[in-house]
Amino acid sequence: MKLYVVGFGAGSFEGMTISAKNAIEDCGLITGYSVYTELIREHFPHKEYFSTPMRQERERVEYALSQAETRNTALVCSGDCSVYAMAGLAFELWDKFPRAEIIPVAGVTAALSGGAVLGAPLTNDFAVISLSDILTPKEKIEKRLECAAMADMCVALYNPSSKKRADHLKWACGIMLKYKSPDTVCGYVKNIGRDGEESMVLPLSELAEADTDMFTTVFIGCAETKIINGKMVTPRGYRIE
């Protein structure tokens, strides 16, 4: 049977692709991190749900794969199914559950859904970097921030801070300021497409003090990024041709 690893977008029903909706409808059992299964339950109340708290990724994915050997099962992820999400782990654990067919269903990751809230920040080349050092060593994150800044790419930062990593965004801003002007246009969006959505456009010099959390996505512009009527916009050169 099928294990759909479903990226459901930011969380609203409308932010989901039609494929994601169809995949969930095709399943009796919906599995995932508890915050995400609760979002999905609002839209699909008549399903069986199984969730585990944060950090129990392996248990969750193994359970989903085991169930998918005998019935169609969805493993739901916010945003995309792959970007900081579960499709990779499902493939890694696949060998123990050969009767499950794994079908990744792509979704709108926060760099895109948050971008649409702010305007059009990621029109040109960009990097997506998570500031969480739980699964990636801090030195590696630092190198990626340095390189993205050196190359004047726009950057979308995921997991900019949490209770345990309260100072990570400040640290990242320090690295950015080595290469980017303090006037670089930045922005952030909290709770994209969910209750309490909130967004702000501000210069890089003020970003370190922004009130962000685990449900915030941060955008750092490139040299050309500008503010147009309060929107964060990176041009791509069409206008000057």
Next chain:
Amino acid sequence: MKLYVVGFGAGSFEGMTISAKNAIEDCGLITGYSVYTELIREHFPHKEYFSTPMRQERERVEYALSQAETRNTALVCSGDCSVYAMAGLAFELWDKFPRAEIIPVAGVTAALSGGAVLGAPLTNDFAVISLSDILTPKEKIEKRLECAAMADMCVALYNPSSKKRADHLKWACGIMLKYKSPDTVCGYVKNIGRDGEESMVLPLSELAEADTDMFTTVFIGCAETKIINGKMVTPRGYRIE
């Protein structure tokens, strides 16, 4: 009235978000690059369409904005509305059409939809870089490729080649090979979600010779990316915890 700048995903009806579908249904007039309006016309035949060929971006966006002053209009983009797409230009030209309200509708960009075809290549930090030097100087693209490779990020390459840029992918592979092993797992997907979809997983040493075109998205893995049952998978460390 409204100008929805709609990222409609790879091109299939199912790859569209419910927001994108609703936005198009809310409009009488659909505008865009002719390849894209033809894709949308299949799903929404009873609309008025206006399209311009490639390179006439400014004319297309100005027409869409002018129409949106008096009726709801959609400007359709494949993938996302912002990534190498039209939302930025719409905001730039907005001042001449103040009665139009611009609403970006995010969509699944090819890095994500193509990723789902290949497996889960972009599980961790990644860069999205276009090899088209029509709107970005080649030196800037080179720097971005260098920096992404140095930082061992996964990379999604857009516009890897065209008739005029037949050797661009070869050039990009040369830069990657300065920093990444020739065994680095790579992949590409042609015509994602459309007729003639085709994909391949192959080592970086063979990527330069791959038969790619303007409708191909190329994926270059990081040091940890591996092949599992023919799928391109970048782990994120969940398994080893």
